[in-house]
Amino acid sequence: MRDKKAHGAVDFMARLLWPPECPLEHVPVDRAGHLSPEGWAKLDFIAPPCCRSCGLPFAYEAAGAGEDGLLCASCIAQPPRFDWLRAPLVYDDPVKPLVLGLKNADRRDMLNVFARWMLRSLDGLVQEDAVLVPVPLHWMRLLSRRYNQAALLAQALGHELGCPVETGSLYRKRRTPSQAGRGTKGRRRNIAGAFAVRRPERLAGRQVILVDDVFTTGATVSACCRMIKNSGAACVGVVTLCRVVRDVDVTI
Numbered sequence: 407m408r409d410k411k412a413h414g415a416v417d418f419m420a421r422l423l424w425p426p427e428c429p430l431e432h433v434p435v436d437r438a439g440h441l442s443p444e445g446w447a448k449l450d451f452i453a454p455p456c457c458r459s460c461g462l463p464f465a466y467e468a469a470g471a472g473e474d475g476l477l478c479a480s481c482i483a484q485p486p487r488f489d490w491l492r493a494p495l496v497y498d499d500p501v502k503p504l505v506l507g508l509k510n511a512d513r514r515d516m517l518n519v520f521a522r523w524m525l526r527s528l529d530g531l532v533q534e535d536a537v538l539v540p541v542p543l544h545w546m547r548l549l550s551r552r553y554n555q556a557a558l559l560a561q562a563l564g565h566e567l568g569c570p571v572e573t574g575s576l577y578r579k580r581r582t583p584s585q586a587g588r589g590t591k592g593r594r595r596n597i598a599g600a601f602a603v604r605r606p607e608r609l610a611g612r613q614v615i616l617v618d619d620v621f622t623t624g625a626t627v628s629a630c631c632r633m634i635k636n637s638g639a640a641c642v643g644v645v646t647l648c649r650v651v652r653d654v655d656v657t658i
């Protein structure tokens with residue numbers, strides 16, 4: 407009981423010294439991890455109808471939709487390496503502070519909220535044998551940054567789904583320069599051969615769901631999915647917090 411009181415007092419003092427604020431609007435909010443109404447209004451959530459493969463909302467590419475209206479033009483032209491991809495949020499300027507906060511500033515108070523958004527976007531897609539695999543960082547980058555934001559998202563989502571998170575299998579065997587500022591081809595070349603799988607038996611025959619923060623050109627996701635499929639996974643899905651749906655400045 408005394409511990410609980412002491413903890414409450416520390417929490418009270420912390421809130422006095424560092425009152426929780428909305429990460430988008432920087433106005434006070436009730437609790438850490440909450441958004442203000444103005445912050446909420448800035449977010450562009452993805453809603454059906456979407457491409458059944460890559461999850462692209464059709465409002466952005468209606469003219470390119472397939473005859474059955476279920477596949478987008480780019481998935482018809484070049485089927486992706488994953489079986490499906492979903493993301494709850496459009497990646498645009500208002501969302502950037504959320505992603506950068508998670509990536510650079512050690513800001514974890516939104517993780518549970520992010521996981522619940524991602525969970526909702528996975529409606530009906532997750533199988534009983536699913537295992538979550540975060541897009542890995544090279545160990546040297548992990549040392550300097552201290553944590554991998556994709557692994558944090560995977561752990562929070564794994565908690566919501568009640569399914570295991572496999573962080574030891576997919577790894578980055580080669581350190582790659584940042585993808586920022588590169589086009590689709592440049593990103594693909596930069597990332598080629600960067601990933602490998604150890605202990606493939608942990609993924610073989612199962613539904614593997616790759617987790618990352620942002621889906622941009624698909625170069626990283628594609629390279630990861632290739633290795634996961636080669637390890638014998640029965641199905642490879644992808645879930646990211648947000649995804650690019652139109653031309654934006656990809657400075658992440």
Ligand SMILES: [Zn+2]
Pocket residue numbers: 457458459460461462477478479480481482
């Ligand atoms: Zn598509």
